[in-house]
Amino acid sequence: MKYITYLVIGIFFGILMFKSEAASWFRIYEMFQFGSFHMYGIIGSALALGVIGVQIIKRKNIKTTDGSEMSLKPKSKGVARYLIGGIIFGLGWALAGACPGPMYVLAGAGYGSILIVIFGALAGTFLYGVVKRFLPH
C-alpha cells in the first residue's frame, strides 16, 4: 500500500515537472542566461512555502503518518564538498539541460537520448562511490 503512495507522488511529480517545463532543456538554458523569471519563480515560490511549512512543522512538532519524527535532520557541516560537488553538478545540469528528476520524466516522455544521460548519471554516482575517500569533504 505504501508503495502505491510513492508511485502516485511520483506520477504527480512527473506531470508537474513536464507541464511546468522545468524538464525542458530550453528552460534550463534560459535560466542560466537570466532570460526569464519562470525557473526562478518556480524554485522561489516552492522555497517560500517550503520555509514557512517547515517552520510550522517544527513549532507544532507535527509527526509523520506513523507518528515518528519527520526527516528534517540538519545536513553535516562543511564547505568543500558542497561547493565543489555543487559546481560539478551545475556544470552537468547546464550541459545536459536536465537534473535527476526531469531525466526520468523525459525518459517517460519518450526521448530515447536521455537514456545516455541517465547512464552517465549512474556512472557518475558509481565513480563518486569509488573515489570518495580521495576527495576533500
Place this chain on the structure above:
Amino acid sequence: MNWIYEPWQWYVAGPLIALIMFLLLIVGKQFGMSSSLRTTCAAIGAGNASGFFKFDWKAERWNLMVVVGAIIGGFIASNFMSENTVEINPEVAQQLADDYNIQSAGEHYLPPELFSLEALSDPLIIAVLLIGGLLVGFGARYAGGCTSGHAISGLSNLQLPSLIAVVGFFIGGLVMVHFIYPLIF
C-alpha cells in the same frame, strides 16, 4: 480545458513542488531525486566495488517507486496533456539560433539538435549527453543532493550547506553556459 494543454505557470508549479515535498515528509521520507541513483547502483551490485554502496538499499526502494511514477507522469503529460513545445524568451531563442544553430525553440520540448536519435550520429553529441550525465551524477553525490534535495528540501529547512551547494550549482551552470558552450558548440 486549456489549462491541461497550456504550460503551468511558475506560481502554480512552485507551490505544487512544495506540496510534493510536504507529502513526502508526511509519509516519513525526504524529497531528493538523486538518491535514487545511489539506490540503483547499490541494487545492481556496486557494493562489490565500494562501501559507499553497501547499505540496505531495499529500505530505499521507495525512491525507486517515485522514479517509476516520474516516468509514468512524463509519459502521461507528454502524450495527453501537452503540445510538446516550449516558448522561451525570444532574445534567448535568437541567440541560440545565431550562436549555436539551435533553431528549435518554440517548436519542440527538447532541441532535436541535441536529443533526436539522428543527432546521435555525431560523437560530440553523445559525449555531451554522457559527460553531462556523468557530472550530474558525480556532483549530486559529492554535494549530497541535487536540485530537489538541496535547493528545495535543504533550503526550506534553512540549511547553510544547501545554500553553499545551490551557489555551487549556479556557478557551475553559469560557467558552462557562458564560457564552455562557446567552446564546444
